[in-house]
Amino acid sequence: MSPIIEIRDLQKTYAGGFQALKGVTLDIDAGEILALLGPNGAGKTTLISTICGITNPSRGTVAVDGHDVVRSYRQARQMIGLVPQEINLEPFTTVIDTVRFSRGLFGKPRDDAYLEKILRQLSLWDKRSARTMELSGGMKRRVMIAKALSHEPRILFLDEPTAGVDVELRKEMWDVVAELKAGGVTIILTTHYIEEAEAIADRVGVINGGELLLVEPKADLMRRMGQKHLQIELQDTLPEIPESLNAHDLELDPEGHILRYTYDTRKERTGITGLLTDIAAAGLVLRDIQTQESSLEDIFVTLVKENAA
Ligand SMILES: Nc1ncnc2c1ncn2[C@@H]1O[C@H](COP(=O)(O)OP(=O)(O)OP(=O)(O)O)[C@@H](O)[C@H]1O
Numbered sequence: 001m002s003p004i005i006e007i008r009d010l011q012k013t014y015a016g017g018f019q020a021l022k023g024v025t026l027d028i029d030a031g032e033i034l035a036l037l038g039p040n041g042a043g044k045t046t047l048i049s050t051i052c053g054i055t056n057p058s059r060g061t062v063a064v065d066g067h068d069v070v071r072s073y074r075q076a077r078q079m080i081g082l083v084p085q086e087i088n089l090e091p092f093t094t095v096i097d098t099v100r101f102s103r104g105l106f107g108k109p110r111d112d113a114y115l116e117k118i119l120r121q122l123s124l125w126d127k128r129s130a131r132t133m134e135l136s137g138g139m140k141r142r143v144m145i146a147k148a149l150s151h152e153p154r155i156l157f158l159d160e161p162t163a164g165v166d167v168e169l170r171k172e173m174w175d176v177v178a179e180l181k182a183g184g185v186t187i188i189l190t191t192h193y194i195e196e197a198e199a200i201a202d203r204v205g206v207i208n209g210g211e212l213l214l215v216e217p218k219a220d221l222m223r224r225m226g227q228k229h230l231q232i233e234l235q236d237t238l239p240e241i242p243e244s245l246n247a248h249d250l251e252l253d254p255e256g257h258i259l260r261y262t263y264d265t266r267k268e269r270t271g272i273t274g275l276l277t278d279i280a281a282a283g284l285v286l287r288d289i290q291t292q293e294s295s296l297e298d299i300f301v302t303l304v305k306e307n308a309a
Pocket residue numbers: 014015016018019020038039040041042043044045046047
């Protein structure tokens with residue numbers, strides 16, 4: 001896949017002197033869902049606003065499908081749909097007029113067949129003649145997405161799409177995002193919720209203090225997350241792992257009295273019982289046993305703490 005967005009050493013210092021972005025470099029591939037995870041004030045909204053050309057960078061560049069977001073603002077912006085954090089809809093305007101108006105703002109000719117397609121995709125077609133004030137919170141959020149898609153962008157930014165919404169609505173949004181991806185849209189979303197990133201992202205970026213601390217495919221993070229370690233402290237030191245224990249995934253520490261066993265918590269069998277039986281059969285005496293696990297949450301907390309130090 002080729003990158004549709006190329007971000008190079010992006011820095012942003014606000015007028016008051018606060019540096020909200022400290023040199024972010026990132027490629028975003030066409031068709032992927034990237035979740036940007038980070039605590040309050042991390043710089044997520046600043047990053048999105050700068051990519052969308054709403055905020056000017058202090059240093060560095062962003063290119064959207066090859067168009068520089070500052071020098072070729074119109075071409076770059078045309079490719080992007082942005083759903084901001086706050087719902088801002090005209091209460092007395094109907095759903096269909098809301099999206100028609102948004103499309104018009106981008107100078108696109110009227111295309112009711114396209115608008116019907118997106119309203120159907122977002123389960124809003126039946127509500128097209130309702131005034132936005134008559135809609136539920138979930139529907140209003142979907143109208144915000146329809147607005148953002150009205151000019152046929154290839155990239156959609158969702159700034160905290162599920163902040164403060166209940167579990168059911170959150171799942172509904174996740175389904176909407178999955179469907180948009182299936183339709184070929186590249187999606188970048190910001191979130192505070194680790195489980196949201198786990199549920200829908202192809203890649204996860206962790207941002208804190210204006211820096212991108214990590215960007216990794218979610219599958220890799222999940223793999224790390226599903227792994228647990230069993231640390232077995234032995235009474236006596238061992239020169240090497242006994243042959244009778246070769247069937248187990250074991251490591252011996254250099255001092256020879258801690259065996260480390262790695263297993264996958266998502267598998268039906270952890271293999272621990274068999275391991276302990278074999279250890280006893282090998283005549284080894286245990287002093288202590290501990291388990292350690294690394295979750296996305298742990299990785300996140302550690303990274304954020306290290307960054308704050
Ligand atoms: N216009 C501005 N002028 C000065 N400082 C700003 C401005 N906008 C944002 N900031 C500061 O930049 C930092 C990053 O803000 P930003 O909104 O990008 O964070 P965020 O990760 O989106 O946070 P949240 O999750 O709370 O929305 C914050 O410390 C914020 O106070």
